[in-house]
Amino acid sequence: MSEVVTKASAAKEAAAVLNRLTTEEKNEALLLMADALIVEQDRILAANEEDLVRGRELGTSSSLLDRLKLTPARLADIADAVKQIVDLPDPVGDVLETIHRPNGLFIEKKRVPLGVIGMIYEARPNVTVDAATLCLKTGNSVVLRGGSAAISSNRSIVSVLREALSRSAIPADALQLIEDSNRSSVDEMLKLNGLLDVIIPRGGASLIQNVVQNATVPVIETGAGICHTYVDDSADYSMAESIALNAKVQRPSVCNSMETLLLHETFARKYLNAIADKFQEAQVELRGSGIARDIVPWMNTVSDEDYATEYNDYILNIKVVKDLDEALNHIHRFGTKHSECIVTETDAHAERFLQEVDAAAVYHNASTRFTDGFEFGFGAEIGISTQKLHARGPMGLPALTSTKYRVVGSGQIRS
Incomplete structure (x- = not known):
């Protein structure tokens, strides 16, 4: 099997475990992840410097290098953002609506995880942490595919986070990074129905349009910002x-x-x-x-x-x-x-x-x-949706959930 299929399959298996965890267990895992980012910062910054050196050699613009660059202060901010997510209410399990039917049926509409989220994004290593922690907090496994410009940073960050998860109730396989930087790995993710439940692209207009136009997996579109x-x-x-x-x-x-x-x-x-x-x-x-x-x-x-x-x-x-x-x-x-x-x-x-x-x-x-998840009081965001279905604007924790109807009866049958 390809790297994409192997890692998506592992993420799907882990999602079944995640769905059973309590908010406390998920928060404990996130705190371990936040601490690991600081403890292992030298390792992460060394990997980030590899990306920056490569970017300068390739003539990457100063503004894009700024998006790519990590510093001790930025890492501290990223770790603090994870702790803010811990402090936010867990939307999973929220009862959105209750219905009592004349025939005695009791119906509850509750928030549930989406399942396995595929995240395709460009050269911003902070997105790696934001996406991982937001998805895990809401009980979702996540398969990350970052841009080649940040591959060393992303590989190091995900390694550190998975090591932290190995000491928690969340399976490390709930967090996956696709390391293949070829375009074919993106194309494969777009067609991975049955393993990925939704794909969220985050980046420039060309990346987003490629995903929207070619995916068979459902997409939450985060738009370019003109x-x-x-x-x-x-x-x-x-x-x-x-x-x-x-x-x-x-x-x-x-x-x-x-x-x-x-x-x-x-x-x-x-x-x-x-x-x-x-x-x-x-x-x-x-x-x-x-x-x-x-x-x-x-x-x-x-x-x-x-x-x-x-x-x-x-x-x-x-x-x-x-x-x-x-x-x-x-x-x-x-x-x-x-x-x-x-x-x-x-x-x-x-x-x-x-x-x-x-x-x-x-x-x-x-x-x-x-227009930012922090500024709106949502904590870190998975992206800013410009579409109108499912979610719009900065997407915090509730946007990473779906709903399930729980119907309780006492033997009712439909005539």
Whole structure:
């Protein structure tokens, strides 16, 4: 058998054991995993350095290297995130609904694990820990397939976590890493009906579209983030500047960072020069056209292809629009239904934006960078879903469960 089938089969066997464990047993395992990340940090950081060296040799961009890089502080944050998951309520077993039928049947709708989750993602080693711990907390086995850029880091992290699980009630086989970096291993996972219950892709647009278009296993789609901030004519300049800079610069490599800044023409004619200077100081390349370049001639020229690109880098499109309608039309055309923001002091405009923009998260006077499991109070997230079925937005623990109807009778038969 292939590596994919062998490890998925082992994960399925382990899922049957996981389904019987108590919340206390799962939490004890997670605490062992959190401690192991710190105790074995030198081993993990050495492996991460192998990935960074290889990435630099291959010419990987600085923003992608930042996503890949681990430090003692980042590892400490990752371990703390695991402990936060321990503190969160376990959704498994929650009774969502009870029904008493006239014939005496008693029906309960309860949360249950999904089973075996396949996770396909790119060069962010923290996702390895997030996915493993979120899945295990909810009683799911998980088969991880990270990107080749982080293979040394992921191999080391999973080895450390499995060693921790071997001292717990959770079988180590509940956590699997596919080490084959060939595209064929992904293709095989996509067709692994019967062994995988669901696949969650997390990464760039091409990865996600490949999974969505080719999988026969059910998929929870986490979308690319072409996020916009629209600054209305009534916006407070100081607030608009702060929100826009944060949305782009605070961490440009992530999916909830801003890719296009839309400015009402009245606001732009007053303040675009000043805000452009702030972005230039932050070493952000600006791209614009029309009125935007009339006001700031040193901008590079933007194209429709740029508007449809998730940069994850220090690049920002700026478009001047005549009104809210034009901003809404632009977002409708180029947005990916991830996170969108309006900065305005006009309540009616804010309400229109919040009501009409079709996205997982819509903001009024706050940065799109808050679309995050931690910031929403969910703990670590498995991803941010941009689809509408099963889960949408940051996916915490409840999103990794399904439901089961438990029906209790006293001999009833259907006539």
